[in-house]
Each structure stands twice: as structure tokens, then as C-alpha cells.
Amino acid sequence: MNSTKVLDAKGLACPMPIVKTKKEMKELETGDILEIHATDKGAKSDLAAWAKSGGHEFLKDEEENDVLKFWIQKG
Amino acid sequence: MTVNPMTAQEVTEKILNNDQLFILDVRNEDAFQDWKIEGKGITYLNIPYFDLLDGVEEILDQLPSDQDILVVCAKEGSSIMVADMLSEEKRDVYYLQGGMKAWSEYLEPVKVADLNDGGELYQFVRIGKGCLSYMVISNGEAAIIDATRMTDAYVAFAENKGAKVVHIFDTHLHADHISGGRKLAAQTGATYWLPPKDAAEVTFDYAPLEDQEIVKVGDTNITIHAIYSPGHTIGSTSFVIDEQYLLSGDILFIDSIGRPDLAGKAEDWVQDLRDTLYTRYKELSDELIVLPAHFMTIDELNDDGTVSERLDTLFKNNHGLNIENEEEFRKMVTENLPPQPNAYQEIREMNMGKTNPSDEDQREMEIGPNRCAVR
Numbered sequence: 001m002n003s004t005k006v007l008d009a010k011g012l013a014c015p016m017p018i019v020k021t022k023k024e025m026k027e028l029e030t031g032d033i034l035e036i037h038a039t040d041k042g043a044k045s046d047l048a049a050w051a052k053s054g055g056h057e058f059l060k061d062e063e064e065n066d067v068l069k070f071w072i073q074k075g
Numbered sequence: 076m077t078v079n080p081m082t083a084q085e086v087t088e089k090i091l092n093n094d095q096l097f098i099l100d101v102r103n104e105d106a107f108q109d110w111k112i113e114g115k116g117i118t119y120l121n122i123p124y125f126d127l128l129d130g131v132e133e134i135l136d137q138l139p140s141d142q143d144i145l146v147v148c149a150k151e152g153s154s155i156m157v158a159d160m161l162s163e164e165k166r167d168v169y170y171l172q173g174g175m176k177a178w179s180e181y182l183e184p185v186k187v188a189d190l191n192d193g194g195e196l197y198q199f200v201r202i203g204k205g206c207l208s209y210m211v212i213s214n215g216e217a218a219i220i221d222a223t224r225m226t227d228a229y230v231a232f233a234e235n236k237g238a239k240v241v242h243i244f245d246t247h248l249h250a251d252h253i254s255g256g257r258k259l260a261a262q263t264g265a266t267y268w269l270p271p272k273d274a275a276e277v278t279f280d281y282a283p284l285e286d287q288e289i290v291k292v293g294d295t296n297i298t299i300h301a302i303y304s305p306g307h308t309i310g311s312t313s314f315v316i317d318e319q320y321l322l323s324g325d326i327l328f329i330d331s332i333g334r335p336d337l338a339g340k341a342e343d344w345v346q347d348l349r350d351t352l353y354t355r356y357k358e359l360s361d362e363l364i365v366l367p368a369h370f371m372t373i374d375e376l377n378d379d380g381t382v383s384e385r386l387d388t389l390f391k392n393n394h395g396l397n398i399e400n401e402e403e404f405r406k407m408v409t410e411n412l413p414p415q416p417n418a419y420q421e422i423r424e425m426n427m428g429k430t431n432p433s434d435e436d437q438r439e440m441e442i443g444p445n446r447c448a449v450r
Contacts, residue, residue, distance in 0.1 A: 013150065013152045014124075014148065014149060014150055014152045014153050015124050015125070015128075015152055015153040015156050016152070018124075018125045018128070019128060022125070022128055041435075041439055042149050042150065045103055045105060045106065046103055046123070046125060049103040049104065049105065049123060049125070050103075050123070050125040053123070053125070053126060
């Protein structure tokens with residue numbers, strides 16, 4: 001997937017992955033894709049819910065060697 | 076203004092006292108709907124923390140000023156963030172120390188009774204998850220039934236009572252929570268008893284618990300009498316302690332009965348469940364006090380914090396014991412069942428000794444309510 005930017009949120013505990021995601025998202029343009037790497041297991045359901053409430057699109061997620069990867073498109 | 080931690084133990088005290096408490100739960104809506112802190116005096120507001128990142132002004136007028144406010148999240152971090160923001164807006168608030176993880180792990184020991192010859196029976200109420208485990212103490216020895224994975228709590232409690240843990244029992248192979256039995260046996264050197272029909276696939280040594288087996292605790296007359304009572308699982312075994320207390324495992328609860336589907340064999344086990352509840356249990360003394368392995372709602376707690384009821388009362392009031400028609404019974408326990416407990420298959424595998432997840436993974440596996448019952 002063509003990510004506009006990659007955010008490394010590995011090792012960060014809740015709420016930091018979302019705090020950082022929100023900040024990064026502000027810098028992006030509508031349609032841009034932010035790729036987020038995190039290790040906090042709660043990140044998945046929270047990012048999905050956050051994207052929904054913020055009008056962004058949660059495109060997909062993957063798990064690779066304990067690292068959770070998410071792709072969110074700015075709405 | 077101040078932000079203070081509130082421990083799971085302090086929250087439990089408030090619930091048992093029916094105190095008023097306002098909970099601002101900042102987890103996402105699905106997590107809140109699935110599982111939350113429950114109590115008669117609790118009122119809630121659920122706003123996810125990620126909707127509060129820009130400020131809490133909008134919710135200030137929804138927070139009461141005449142009762143304690145507790146901010147709750149999954150692990151604690153987000154609740155501290157929101158609590159700090161509220162404090163800046165001049166509100167005194169608490170956050171739940173350790174979050175719902177700590178809530179899920181907290182055990183409140185409650186004395187059920189003094190037994191004959193100086194023995195004691197305790198119920199360990201895992202209030203966040205609705206799991207109940209038990210300790211019998213008699214003359215310097217202790218037996219533990221349906222232990223959770225928080226084994227240190229039992230070891231410390233027994234030590235404090237001057238008792239050595241000598242027997243550990245599981246009424247059945249659990250699917251909703253990780254059994255502490257094996258770990259406790261390793262920690263204490265006690266014998267770990269399991270019903271052999273549930274233990275066919277276990278990878279470790281255990282003592283087979285057969286029907287009518289009698290195990291003594293201490294050198295007094297406290298006996299633990301095993302009664303084969305299949306239905307929730309094929310090996311499910313109940314215990315009569317001191318001829319007065321019926322530990323019914325996941326077969327019979329206060330306001331519901333065990334579900335037969337968690338090992339994937341609902342249709343096969345319906346008749347066993349029916350026979351156990353409507354024949355085997357009927358033959359027991361009416362005066363037995365039933366002590367189940369779970370409660371479903373906080374309303375099932377007695378005023379003293381215990382979860383217990385006389386068997387004859389349950390025969391009168393428990394809906395699951397009053398279905399005359401066998402077909403209707405079969406339908407009730409096999410159709411329209413509630414969702415299964417989180418990760419129940421992984422939990423069964425681990426309880427069989429087949430897997431060895433990290434502590435963090437074990438916590439994740441146990442998230443949510445127990446869901447072992449049908450009503």
C-alpha cells in the first residue's frame with residue numbers, strides 16, 4: 001500500500017499511539033494514507049473506533065513479529 | 076485540583092457497600108458495552124479518551140459534583156490523561172489504578188462459614204470477571220478449588236492463616252479463565268486433582284478425581300466429597316464440603332445454569348446436563364448451600380459479598396431447574412446462546428498444558444466477562 005507517511009508508535013502505551021496518530025493526521029491532506037506501527041494490543045480497536053469517529057477510513061491492519069501495522073486514510 | 080488513584084480493592088468495597096460512584100469510562104464504546112464495572116450504586120458516562128484529546132470542557136456539566144468520580148480505561152494510561160485534564164478544570168477525580176486489567180485480576184476473599192472442628196470456608200470473588208474460587212482451611216492445611224491464575228493471592232492468604240496448601244481441585248476444564256491449578260501445585264507442592272474425563276488431552280501429571288472420591292483437609296472431619304455431574308463439560312464434578320456446602324462448578328449458578336457448548340459438543344451433552352440437574356442434584360440434601368464457580372450479575376451477590384443460595388431455593392427459583400419439557404430444555408441450552416467467552420479455545424488449550432502464553436497474552440485472553448451460563 002502506498003503510505004504517505006509512516007508513524008512509529010512501537011513501545012508506546014495507550015493513549016500515546018492515538019495522540020501521535022491524531023497529530024500526524026493533522027499534517028496530512030485528505031486522501032493521504034498514514035501507516036502506523038504499534039505494539040500496544042489495545043491500539044487496534046481504539047484506532048478503528050477513532051478513525052470512524054473522526055471520519056477517516058481504517059483501510060487495513062496486519063501483524064508482523066508482534067508489531068501491529070495499520071493503514072488509515074485521511075477523510 | 077487533585078487526581079488520586081483508586082485501587083480495585085477500594086472499588087470493590089464501594090460496590091459491596093452499595094456506595095454511589097460515578098464512572099467515566101474512557102474506553103471505546105464496544106469495549107464498554109462488552110464489559111464494565113458493575114454495582115448497584117454506579118452510574119456511568121462512556122466517552123472514549125480519543126474524543127477528549129482536544130479538551131474535556133464539553134463533558135464537565137455531565138459530571139456530578141456530589142459523588143466520587145472514577146475515570147476508567149483498559150490499562151490506566153488514558154484514564155490518568157483524562158483525569159489530569161479534569162483536574163485542570165478544577166475537578167477532584169480518581170482513576171482506576173491498573174485499569175480494567177487490574178479490575179479483572181482482583182480477588183476479594185469473603186468468609187462463607189466456619190466449618191465443624193474449627194475449619195473455615197472462604198469464597199474468593201473475582202468481582203471483575205464473575206469467577207468464584209474457594210479455599211477450605213482446616214487444622215493447618217488448605218485446599219483450593221477452581222483457582223484463578225492469580226496464584227500468589229491464595230498462597231499469601233493460606234500463609235497468613237498458617238495453613239499449608241495440600242490439595243488443589245478444578246471442578247472441570249475451564250474455558251472462560253486460565254486455571255491457576257498447575258502453577259499453584261508447582262508453587263506449593265500440593266496435589267492437583269482433575270476429573271479424568273476432562274483431562275484426556277492434558278500434558279502434565281495430575282491426580283484423577285473420580286466420582287465419590289473423598290479427600291480430607293487437615294486431620295479433622297472436613298471432607299471434600301466429589302460428585303460426578305457432567306453437562307457443562309463431560310468431566311464436570313461437584314463437591315460437597317463438610318456435608319453442608321455444594322460447590323456446583325459451572326453446572327448450576329444462582330440464576331442460571333451451565334452452557335454445554337464450550338467444548339463444541341452441546342447436542343451430545345444436553346442429556347448429561349439434564350440428568351445432573353434434574354436427577355443427580357435432586358437426590359442431594361435440600362439443605363445444601365450451593366456455591367457456584369461464577370456469578371453473572373452483581374445482583375447475585377448477597378449483602379455480605381458472598382454468592383450462595385440454598386439448593387431448595389434454587390429448585391424453586393432458578394429458571395433453568397424448572398423446565399418440565401425436555402425438548403424445551405434442549406432448545407434453551409443449545410439455541411440462542413450468548414457469545415462465547417473471549418479466546419475460550421485458547422484458554423482451554425492453555426489449561427490442558429498445550430500452550431504457554433506470556434503473562435501479557437494471558438491477560439489479553441481473559442479480557443471480558445465469563446459467559447459460562449444460559450438463562
